[in-house]
Structure formats: C-alpha cells, structure tokens
Amino acid sequence: MNKRNFPSPLLKNDGWKSALPALISICAGLFTGCMIILAVAVSDSEISIKSGFEAVKLILFGTFAKGRDASGDLVFSLSESNAGNLLFRATPVIMTGLSVAFAFKSGLFNIGAAGQYLLGTSATLITALSLPVSIPRWLVWLLAFVAGMTAGALWGVIPGILKAYLNINEVLSCIMTNWIAANIVTWIFEDSPLRNAGQSGKIGYIKPTSMAGVSTAKLGLDRIFPDSQVNGGILVAILFAVAVYILLSKTVPGFEIRICGSNRDAARYAGISEKRLTVFSMAFSGALAAGGAALYYLSGETEFFWSTYQSLPKEGFNGIPVALLASNNPIAVIFTGCFMSSLSVAGQQIKNLTSYNEFITDIVIAVIVYLSAFSFFISRLIASKNRKEVR
Amino acid sequence: MSEYVIEMLGITKVFPGIIANDNITLQLKKGEIHALLGENGAGKSTLMSILFGLYKPEKGEIRKNGDAVSIKNPNAATYHGIGMVHQHFKLVDVFTVLENIILGSETTKYGFLSKNDARKKVLALSEKYGLSVDPDIKVENLTVGMQQRVEILKMLYRENDILIFDEPTAVLTPKEIEELLKTMKSFREEGKSILFITHKLDEIFAVADRVTVLRKGKCVGTVNTKDTDKNTLSQMMVGRPVELKVKKDKAKPRETILQVENINVPSRLHKGKLAVKNASFTVHSGEILCIAGIDGNGQSELVGGITGLDRITGGKVTALGQDITHLPIRNRNSDFLSHIPEDRHKHGLVLDFPLMYNFVLQRYFESDFQHLGFIKTDAIKSYSEGLIDAFDVRSAEGTGTITRSMSGGNQQKAVIAREFDRGKPLIIAVQPTRGLDVGAIEYIHSQLVRKRDEGHGVLLVSLELDEVMNLSDRILVIHEGEIVGEFSPENTSAREIGLYMAGTKGGADCE
Numbered sequence: 001m002n003k004r005n006f007p008s009p010l011l012k013n014d015g016w017k018s019a020l021p022a023l024i025s026i027c028a029g030l031f032t033g034c035m036i037i038l039a040v041a042v043s044d045s046e047i048s049i050k051s052g053f054e055a056v057k058l059i060l061f062g063t064f065a066k067g068r069d070a071s072g073d074l075v076f077s078l079s080e081s082n083a084g085n086l087l088f089r090a091t092p093v094i095m096t097g098l099s100v101a102f103a104f105k106s107g108l109f110n111i112g113a114a115g116q117y118l119l120g121t122s123a124t125l126i127t128a129l130s131l132p133v134s135i136p137r138w139l140v141w142l143l144a145f146v147a148g149m150t151a152g153a154l155w156g157v158i159p160g161i162l163k164a165y166l167n168i169n170e171v172l173s174c175i176m177t178n179w180i181a182a183n184i185v186t187w188i189f190e191d192s193p194l195r196n197a198g199q200s201g202k203i204g205y206i207k208p209t210s211m212a213g214v215s216t217a218k219l220g221l222d223r224i225f226p227d228s229q230v231n232g233g234i235l236v237a238i239l240f241a242v243a244v245y246i247l248l249s250k251t252v253p254g255f256e257i258r259i260c261g262s263n264r265d266a267a268r269y270a271g272i273s274e275k276r277l278t279v280f281s282m283a284f285s286g287a288l289a290a291g292g293a294a295l296y297y298l299s300g301e302t303e304f305f306w307s308t309y310q311s312l313p314k315e316g317f318n319g320i321p322v323a324l325l326a327s328n329n330p331i332a333v334i335f336t337g338c339f340m341s342s343l344s345v346a347g348q349q350i351k352n353l354t355s356y357n358e359f360i361t362d363i364v365i366a367v368i369v370y371l372s373a374f375s376f377f378i379s380r381l382i383a384s385k386n387r388k389e390v391r
Numbered sequence: 392m393s394e395y396v397i398e399m400l401g402i403t404k405v406f407p408g409i410i411a412n413d414n415i416t417l418q419l420k421k422g423e424i425h426a427l428l429g430e431n432g433a434g435k436s437t438l439m440s441i442l443f444g445l446y447k448p449e450k451g452e453i454r455k456n457g458d459a460v461s462i463k464n465p466n467a468a469t470y471h472g473i474g475m476v477h478q479h480f481k482l483v484d485v486f487t488v489l490e491n492i493i494l495g496s497e498t499t500k501y502g503f504l505s506k507n508d509a510r511k512k513v514l515a516l517s518e519k520y521g522l523s524v525d526p527d528i529k530v531e532n533l534t535v536g537m538q539q540r541v542e543i544l545k546m547l548y549r550e551n552d553i554l555i556f557d558e559p560t561a562v563l564t565p566k567e568i569e570e571l572l573k574t575m576k577s578f579r580e581e582g583k584s585i586l587f588i589t590h591k592l593d594e595i596f597a598v599a600d601r602v603t604v605l606r607k608g609k610c611v612g613t614v615n616t617k618d619t620d621k622n623t624l625s626q627m628m629v630g631r632p633v634e635l636k637v638k639k640d641k642a643k644p645r646e647t648i649l650q651v652e653n654i655n656v657p658s659r660l661h662k663g664k665l666a667v668k669n670a671s672f673t674v675h676s677g678e679i680l681c682i683a684g685i686d687g688n689g690q691s692e693l694v695g696g697i698t699g700l701d702r703i704t705g706g707k708v709t710a711l712g713q714d715i716t717h718l719p720i721r722n723r724n725s726d727f728l729s730h731i732p733e734d735r736h737k738h739g740l741v742l743d744f745p746l747m748y749n750f751v752l753q754r755y756f757e758s759d760f761q762h763l764g765f766i767k768t769d770a771i772k773s774y775s776e777g778l779i780d781a782f783d784v785r786s787a788e789g790t791g792t793i794t795r796s797m798s799g800g801n802q803q804k805a806v807i808a809r810e811f812d813r814g815k816p817l818i819i820a821v822q823p824t825r826g827l828d829v830g831a832i833e834y835i836h837s838q839l840v841r842k843r844d845e846g847h848g849v850l851l852v853s854l855e856l857d858e859v860m861n862l863s864d865r866i867l868v869i870h871e872g873e874i875v876g877e878f879s880p881e882n883t884s885a886r887e888i889g890l891y892m893a894g895t896k897g898g899a900d901c902e
Contacts, residue, residue, distance in 0.1 A: 252764050255748075255755050262741045268700060269730070269738040270752045271721030 019332070021378035022325045026339065029371035033059055033364045040360055047355050055354050059364070062346030068353065084221065084228025086338060086345050088299070092117070094237040094337030095292025096319025098244050099285045101328040105248055106281035107261035112159055112174030113289035114316025115181030116152035120290020121304055121313075122185050124148035124297055128209040129194050137213050141298060144214065148294030149287040155181060156286020157279055164275035170282070178316070182308045189306035196303065205303040215300020233295035238334055240291065245330040257281060289316065321369045327379065343368060393457030396421040396584045397442070397473075397553055402451035404437055409787070411437040412448065413608045419553070424575060424585045426595045426616075428628055429605035430828035431800030432785075435588050438605070439555055442586075443475050444468045469496075474546030475555040480538050482530045489513060489526035492545050509548075516547045520574060535686065536567040543574070554578060555586045560594055561825065564685045565856060565889055572598050590828050592621045593857075604628050629830040637833075639840045642864035644675035648727070648817050648848035649697065654706030654716075656692040666692035668872045669706070674817065674848040679839065681851045681863030685892050689872035690852045691733055694821055697850075698730050699723050700738070711816060724753045729810040733821035733852070739806040740794050747775035747790035750809050782808035800831045807835060811842065818842055821852040836862055856885045870894045 034056045041052025054074055058065055063082050066075040096113045103110035110116075128144035135143075159173035189195060189206060196207045209215060219232040248254040260267040260274050260281075267274045292315060296302055322340050326332035347361040397419040404412040412434045419425050429435045440446045442453065444462040452459050455471055462468050468475075482491050493509045513526050522540045530538060539559060546554055556575070560568045575585055575598055587599060595602055596616055604611040604627040611627045625633040650673045658666035666689040674680050684690055695701025697708060699720035708716050710727045724730070732738040740749050751760050751771050759774070760767050775790045784804045786792035794802060807823065820839060824832040839862065843849050853859050859866055859880075866878040868891040876891045 250765050252756055252761050252766060255766055258744075259741055259752070262743050263737075265737045266739065266741050266752065268720065269698075269732060271719065271724045273719070273721075 019327075021382060022327065022332075022336070024378050025371055025374045026325070026368075028374065029368035030059065032371055033368040036364055036367060037356070037360075040356070051354050051356070055350050055356055058349045058353065059343075059346050059368075062349040063342050065349045065353065074353065080225045081227035082345060084225025084230035086341050087221075087225070087234045088229040088231065089341035089344055090338045091233045091237045092292035092296040092315045093318050093322055093340050094234075094241060094334055095295065096289045096315050097322030097326065097333040097337050097340075098237075098241055098319075098330055099288035099292070100319040100323035101326060101330060101333055102244055102248070102288060103281060103285040104323060104328045105261045106257045106277065107264060108160075108163065108170050108278065108281055108285070110156070110159075110174060110282065110285045110289070111171050111317075111320065112156065112177050112286070113319045114312040115174070115178035116155045116286040116289040117293040117313050117316045118178075118181045118185050118308060119155045120148040120152040120293035121297055122188055123151035123290070124294040125194065125206050125209065125304060126188075128214045128298065129207055129212045131212075133213075140212070140214050141216065144209070144298060145291070145294045149291045152290020152293070153283040153287035155290070156282040156284075160279040160282025163282070164278040178312055182310075182312055186307055186309040192306075195306065204305055204307055206306050208301055208303050209298055210300030214298065216295070216298050229299060229301060231299050233299060236295055237292070237337075240288065241330045241334050244288070248330065289319065292319075318369070340369070393454070394420060395454070396456060398454040398457075399438065399442060400452050400454065402438065402441060402448045402453075404434075404441060404446060404448045410608050412441070414451070415605065415608075415610045417603050417610070418613070419584050419586060420601075421584055422579055422582045423600040424579050424587055424598050426599035426602040427586060427588045427605065428590070428592075428595065428602055428624060430607075430628060430830055432607075432798040433605040433628075433828075434608040435605055436557070439475070439557060439586070439588065442468070443473060443555065469549055469551070471553070472551045473553045473555065474549055474551030476539065476542040476546065476557060476559055478557045478559075478561065480542055482538055482541060484531040485529060487527050487529055488524055488533070488541050488544075491530055491541055492526075492548050496549060513544060513548060516544055520547070520577060522574065535562045536564065539563070539567075539571070552583045553586070554583055555588070557588045558590070559587075560589060560591060562686075564854070564892075566893065568594070592624055592829070595624070596621070606630055625829045628828065633829055633833055634837075637836045637840060637861050639862075640844075642678045642843065644678040644864070645846070646676055647673050648676050648711060649674040649850070650709040651697065652707045652709070654693075654696055654708060655704045656689070656696040656701050657704055658689075659692060659695075659701070665704075666872050667696060670869075670872070670874050671706075672867055672874060672877075674850050676816065676846050676848045677843060678864040679843050679849040679851055679862055681853060681859050681866045682869055683853060683856070683859045683866055683888055683892060684869035686854050688869050688892075690821070690869060692872075693869065694730075694733070694819055694850075694852060698728060698819065721753075724813075724815075727816050729813050729815040729818045729847075731806055731810050731818070731820040731823045735799075735802055735806050740802060742793075742795035744794055745791045746779075746784075746786055746794050746797070746805060747771050749794055749805060750775040750778055752809065753813065778805075778808040778812055782811075784808060800827050803827060803835075804831065807838065811838060814842075814847070816846075817848050817850065819850045819852075822854060823851070824855075824858065832858075856888060859888065860885050868892055 037055045037059065038052045041047045041049050057074060061076055063086055064076045064079055065082065066077050066079050069075050096117060099113050099116070100110050124144045124147060127147040128140055131140050131143065155177060158177055159170045162168040162173045163170045194206050196205045216231040216233050219235060221230045221232065248257065256267070256272050256277055259270060259272060260277050264274055297304055318340050322333055322336045325336040325339070343365050347365050350356050350361045351358045395418045399415065399417040402412050402415045403410070415434065415438060417438065427435050437446065441448050442462065444464045444467050453462055454460065460471060462471065483494065486494065489506060489510055492513055493506070498505050498509050510526055517523050522544055524537055524540050524544070530541060533541070559571060563571060572594065575587070578585060589595060599616050601613055601615055602624065603613040604624065606628060652671050653669050654667060655665050655669060656667040658664040670693060672680070682690055682693065692701050696703045699718065703716055707714060715723060736742060741752070748771065751774070754760060755766060760771050772790050778784065779789065782804055785801050786797045810818065823835050827835070839849055839851070851862060863880055866880060866883070866888060867874050868876045868888060870892060871894065878888065
C-alpha cells in the first residue's frame with residue numbers, strides 16, 4: 001500500500017484512492033466500537049442503556065461535548081477548549097506518525113518510535129531543566145528541542161546500522177531497543193534532582209519545563225482555543241509534515257529513499273548506496289518520533305512519569321495506525337493524527353461523563369484503532385482488484 | 392461427439408482501455424499438440440486465463456466435447472481435466488516434490504495426510520513418462536528444468552488430459568528443451584491434448600500439429616504446421632515481414648574497452664564457493680562479445696563483478712584504462728557502463744513507479760533533471776516522452792503509467808531505451824530478449840548491432856544458442872564459472888558450442 005501511494009501530479013486520483021480505504025476502516029472501527037459500548041451497557045447492570053447511548057454520542061462527537069446541563073443531559077456545542085486539547089494531543093502523534101510513515105516509504109518498519117520517543121523526552125527534559133538560567137529561554141527551548149531530536153536520531157541509528165550492515169530485521173532490533181530505552185530512562189532519572197519532589201502529592205514525575213521558565217509559545221492559538229493546552233507545537237508538527245512531504249516527493253534524497261523503499265535491488269543497480277540510506281532513514285525517522293516527545297513535554301505543563309521500565313509511551317505505537325491510515329502520506333498524517341487524538345479526547349469524556357470506567361474506554365479505543373489499521377488490507381484489496389482489471 | 396475436446400468460441404474479453412481478446416476462436420482436437428503463437432500482449436495469456444477460469448469473458452462460450460461448460464475458477468478447470476504449467480512455476484520452495492504434487496488434492500486417512508498412496512502414484516507416473524525426480528527432495532534444491540517436471544507431474548497426478556504449457560521452454564537449456572518436446576509427444580500418443588504457448592518457431596515445427604496465431608487481441612488464423620513455414624508464421628504474428636536472421640557486416644574491433652584479468656567472484660547461492668573462477672577476457676569497441684553458457688554457470692556473477700553488483704575477490708577489471716575493480720556502482724554507471732540487467736523486475740525497474748521515473752534511474756541527480764536538490768519533474772517528463780517515441784514503448788497512460796501494469800516486452804523496451812540512450816562505451820546486455828516475441832527480438836538485435844557499429848563494445852550474455860550464433864562476433868563459453876573456450880561464429884557450429892556449454896568438451900586443461 002505504501003508503494004501505491006506515490007505522490008505525483010500525474011496520478012490525480014491517487015489521493016482519493018488512498019483515502020477511501022482509510023475512511024471505510026474508520027467507519028468500520030467506529031461502528032464496532034459503538035456496538036461494544038452498547039453490548040456492555042446491555043450486559044452490565046451498573047450501566048444503563050441511556051448511558052450507553054450517551055457514550056456512543058461521545059465516541060462520535062466527544063470533541064464537542066461540553067458536559068451536562070441542569071437536567072443531566074449531555075450538551076454538545078463547538079467547544080474551543082476541547083478542540084484545542086485535541087490539537088495539543090495530536091501534536092506528538094502526528095510526529096510519531098510521520099516517523100513511521102517516513103520509515104515505511106524507505107521500506108523500513110519503525111516499530112521503535114516508542115523508544116526514540118522516550119529518549120527524546122529525557123534529552124529534552126534534561127536540557128530544558130539543567131541549562132543555566134542565564135541563557136535566554138527561547139534558546140533553551142530550541143536547544144532542548146534539538147537535543148531531543150538528536151537523541152531520537154541516535155537511537156534510530158542503532159537498528160538502522162544493524163539492518164544495513166548485518167541484515168538484522170529492524171523490527172526485532174527496534175523492539176529490543178524500545179525496552180532498552182525504557183530501562184535507560186528509568187535509570188537516568190532514578191536519583192535525578194530533576195524529579196518533582198512530591199509537589200501537590202504527586203510522586204514519580206519529572207518537573208514540568210515551565211518550572212525552568214521554558215514553555216512553547218502559544219502563538220495566539222490560546223485566543224482561538226481558550227482554556228486549552230494547545231500551543232505552537234501543533235504548528236511545528238504541521239510544518240514538519242509539509243517538510244517531509246516535500247522531501248519525499250520533490251527532492252533528490254526523497255527520490256532515492258522512495259527507490260530504496262520500493263525496490264532495494266533496483267536502488268543498488270542505480271548506484272544508490274542503499275546501506276547509508278537505510279541508516280539515514282532510521283536516524284531521520286527516530287528524530288521525528290523524538291521531536292514529537294520534545295514538542296509534547298516542552299509545552300511546559302506536561303509532566304513526565306519517569307519510571308518507564310514497565311511500559312512504553314503509547315504515542316510511539318499510535319504512530320503506526322496513524323501512518324497506516326494515512327497511507328504514509330505525510331500531509332494525510334496531520335488529519336489521521338487528529339483523528340487518533342480525537343479518540344483519546346472522546347475516551348476522556350466517556351470516563352468523565354458516563355459510568356463507563358477507563359478500562360472499557362481503552363478497549364473500545366483499541367478496537368477502533370485496530371480496525372482502522374485494516375485500511376492496509378482494504379487498500380490492498382482495492383489495489384489487487386484494480387491490478388487485475390488493468391491486466 | 393465433437394471432433395474437438397475443447398472449443399473456445401467467439402471469446403471477447405475487455406479490460407479498461409484495451410480489448411485483450413476480440414472474438415477469438417480456438418479449437419483443440421483430441422490428441423493434438425496445438426501451438427498458440429503471438430507477440431507479447433497479443434492476448435495469449437488472457438485467453439489461457441479464461442480457459443483456466445481466472446477471468447470471465449464478456450462474450451463467447453467454452454465447450455468441452457461439444458457441450459457448453461462454464462469455468463468459473465481453477466478448481467472447475469481441474470474438474471474438467473484442464474491442467475496448466477505456468478511460465479512462472481507455482482511451487483512451494485520449502486516443500487518436497489511429493490508435497491508440492493499433492494498440494495490441493497491431498498489424500499487423507501481419518502483427517503490425516505497419507506502420503507504413501509500418493510508416493511506410489513507419483514513414482515509410477517514418473518517412470519511411465521520418464522520424468523524421473525526424487526519425490527522427497529525439496530523444490531528449492533531443484534534446477535529450473537526439474538521444477539518444471541514437478542509441474543508436469545502435478546498435472547498428470549490430477550489426471551488432466553488437456554494440458555496447457557505456457558512458454559515452457561523459455562527457462563530451459565537446449566537439452567532440456569529436447570526432452571520436454573519428447574515428453575509432449577509421448578503425451579500426444581497417449582491421447583492427451585496439448586495447448587503449447589511459445590514464441591519459438593523451431594519448437595512449433597518440431598512438435599505442433601496446428602498453430603493458432605493471435606495478433607493484437609485478434610485471431611489471425613489457424614493453420615496446419617505442415618502447410619506453412621517460418622516466414623509465413625512470423626509474418627502472421629507480427630503483421631509484416633520479419634528478418635529472422637540479423638543483418639550485419641563484419642565487425643571492425645578497435646581499442647580495448649574492458650579488460651578482465653583473472654577475476655574471482657563468490658557465488659550468490661552457495662556461500663564460500665566461487666561462481667567465477669579465474670576468468671579473463673577483453674571487450675573491444677565495435678564488437679559483440681558473447682558469453683554462452685547454461686543458466687547458472689556463473690554468468691550472473693561475472694556480470695555482477697563488472698557492474699559492481701557483486702564483489703570481486705581476486706583479479707582485476709580495467710575499463711578504458713582505469714582500474715575499476717572496486718569502483719562504486721554509481722561511478723561505473725556514469726563513467727562507462729550501460730547495463731541491461733538479467734532480471735528487469737529485480738534490478739532494471741522500480742515497478743511501482745510511473746514509467747517516466749524509471750527512465751532516469753541512474754540520472755536523476757544530473758543537472759538536467761534536478762536543480763538545487765529538487766527533482767525537475769517536467770524535464771523528466773519531456774525527456775521520457777522523447778524516449779517513448781524513439782523506442783516505441785507502449786503503455787496505457789504514457790509517462791505516468793505505473794510500470795508494473797505494462798507488458799513484459801514493453802518493460803524491456805523501456806530498459807533498453809534507457810540504457811541505449813545513456814550510450815556508454817560498454818553495453819552489457821544480459822539475456823536482452825528473454826521472453827520477447829520475434830518482432831521485439833528483431834528490433835533489439837538490430838539495435839545491438841547498430842550500437843556496435845557506432846563504436847560501442849557490447850558484452851552479450853545469452854542462454855539461447857540461436858542468438859549467440861546469430862549476433863556475436865566472438866563467443867566465449869562459460870562452464871561452472873570457467874571460460875572453457877573461445878570461438879568465432881564462422882568457424883564453429885551450434886553443436887560444438889553446445890558440447891562446450893554442457894562441459895563434455897573443453898575445460899581447464901584445454902585452455
């Protein structure tokens with residue numbers, strides 16, 4: 001599928017062709033998710049049928065939910081704060097989605113975005129929180145962002161080198177480096193002075209960067225989306241999406257990457273150093289994933305739970321369905337990233353406004369994500385059907 | 392009862408933008424070998440796919456023994472006794488011969504696989520038809536010729552009596568071809584009916600009783616082989632008179648372009664073994680040097696050593712006076728080498744790219760096609776339009792056609808257009824006419840001769856003795872990685888070359 005989506009002015013219908021399977025699978029996912037919600041409502045005496053229908057509404061329109069009115073009914077309206085939060089949560093997922101999509105384009109499956117994300121988080125936080133106060137804060141922000149991306153790039157290089165020079169499957173090495181990253185990060189912060197010492201009863205968190213005066217500029221977005229966490233990070237993510245799109249479809253290195261991703265032997269035949277390109281692709285992919293982490297934690301408000309050795313950040317893995325849904329088109333990743341975060345906003349709303357607990361919500365979200373990723377198969381079906389007809 | 396065992400009457404199959412089969416009628420008599428002849432894209436494969444139940448025709452009907460039948464899928468084809476040996480074998484590499492043969496029609500006892508009866512049946516069949524093959528060897532360890540035997544045994548095991556052979560000789564050595572044709576004849580004596588798809592006129596005259604010729608989706612006619620000749624048939628197929636023999640003057644070799652000295656190249660298949668041992672030769676400008684040999688005797692690795700796709704572990708390669716033994720592929724491509732690769736799908740083309748990008752596969756970074764790192768799509772487009780015109784590359788949507796959707800012949804033409812237009816001093820052509828029809832072969836041969844006359848050095852690797860004898864100015868025979876003899880086509884015969892290829896003559900002591 002990643003091969004079919006070839007951005008070219010000559011293939012005018014390609015955008016629609018690759019959007020169709022994504023839409024089909026999103027609908028299938030939402031439908032199944034809603035069915036599960038209703039099934040739970042029917043079978044669980046704690047949850048009323050009415051509550052079930054409310055949850056369905058929230059899944060579909062959660063972004064617009066404003067809470068309950070005096071009579072206890074759900075109120076929906078255009079909610080700037082929800083929309084802003086949606087964009088804020090979309091930021092890291094768009095970046096990890098770009099990371100996975102970029103790797104797919106070069107013929108690699110970067111399942112290591114979670115590890116790259118974690119190391120990016122640590123490098124960003126350490127830089128932002130430990131640089132001397134004398135340095136201008138905007139410069140610290142920039143340095144922290146660059147430090148995060150560099151850390152992610154270096155972490156991506158490891159599976160890249162293993163793949164290019166020892167022919168070790170990148171999926172295996174990515175999974176292993178994920179857990180290595182999880183343990184390294186825990187070890188780094190175990191006795192770190194950067195830990196937030198029990199402020200407001202929370203333990204196990206690193207100080208938010210705002211404590212060092214570092215946080216992403218709002219760039220006026222707080223006026224469009226009042227009472228939300230949104231900041232300039234989403235604009236940075238969109239910029240990256242556009243940049244990756246241009247890199248892949250318009251430039252010489254992008255051309256080489258696509259040749260490599262589509263036919264490695266032909267790349268060699270054409271004189272492309274496909275090994276170096278593999279390492280570069282993994283590095284760039286890692287940098288993108290880590291960039292998502294940097295944007296998320298540089299917002300200033302978000303707190304990082306440092307004891308990561310037992311769990312990997314879900315943003316890393318959510319990049320995979322985001323990329324698949326977008327057929328690896330970097331521009332489409334912006335929208336599928338927003339879809340993914342709208343699901344998590346909806347999940348939050350269901351948890352807050354209905355009697356469903358967070359576990360059921362998580363299951364429903366997981367089902368939707370899972371079925372959405374089927375766009376891969378649906379587009380394959382369509383592609384093979386087309387191919388038969390063309391022959 | 393009808394005289395015909397299978398009849399395809401008035402078959403029409405339309406694909407978007409093209410009529411693949413236009414009112415085609417094909418009638419197969421019981422106990423005959425019926426050849427189906429046509430250029431690439433003439434509609435042979437479509438017709439056979441319809442007979443095998445892979446496509447549904449828009450119009451027309453299929454009759455078996457005079458009764459109309461509907462063949463909706465390959466299982467129905469098997470039910471009607473139709474079996475097919477595909478051009479690209481449908482075998483599971485890691486399964487044994489026996490497992491492959493019974494796959495899809497397994498015999499079971501209480502739900503468990505029981506192979507004993509099947510083994511007996513397979514052994515009996517292979518003895519009866521002289522198709523000896525070890526049933527317990529894994530298919531991946533078999534030669535191509537042996538794999539084809541497995542495919543044939545598969546049909547026999549299913550007791551098919553209508554056998555379709557889709558270009559079965561394309562992958563075989565001359566000796567294997569001889570054996571296959573013999574086997575086909577013995578099937579005919581059994582009363583089986585055979586549909587034989589081929590490009591090779593010699594084979595048609597060797598075995599076929601009748602020939603049906605297709606051209607551009609239409610049926611040109613059905614003739615008895617004994618009432619026709621090669622020229623008539625090729626004219627029917629191409630639609631114009633075809634030169635079967637390449638016209639060329641005597642070569643005028645000039646300076647050395649490529650010098651290969653005692654090179655060793657490791658095998659791609661077997662780790663730690665040498666595929667090319669101590670090979671030495673030179674290619675001059677203005678000559679066609681041909682490497683003849685049976686497939687798998689080190690030709691691929693030899694070419695790989697020169698093009699840079701394979702690592703050379705000993706010896707030296709010099710091109711235009713420069714030592715290129717360890718030069719990166721990019722520099723070889725840019726400095727001196729045009730390379731028509733053995734496998735156009737693997738190396739030659741990025742199949743999922745639009746055609747136009749494949750024309751600049753080794754040139755996209757040149758200033759003609761990029762500016763400050765940005766690809767100049769318009770320049771690439773107009774450049775490829777020029778090549779499409781000049782080399783008559785046919786495709787559905789011109790420069791934007793996804794390369795995978797093109798016919799094999801046109802894909803090969805695209806590769807040849809690209810490599811000839813790059814026009815480097817050394818042209819390496821590895822089986823440049825594999826799987827192509829007479830018209831395309833004629834074209835490619837004449838182009839190679841033209842390039843020779845323009846002063847390029849041509850290194851041709853071919854498995855086909857006809858091509859070797861026809862085209863080359865000098866012939867080297869390679870056997871098990873060693874150059875075992877050098878000949879001039881005037882002073883040798885196909886027979887002699889064949890003996891050297893098979894290793895029965897020549898060898899290290901003869902050098």
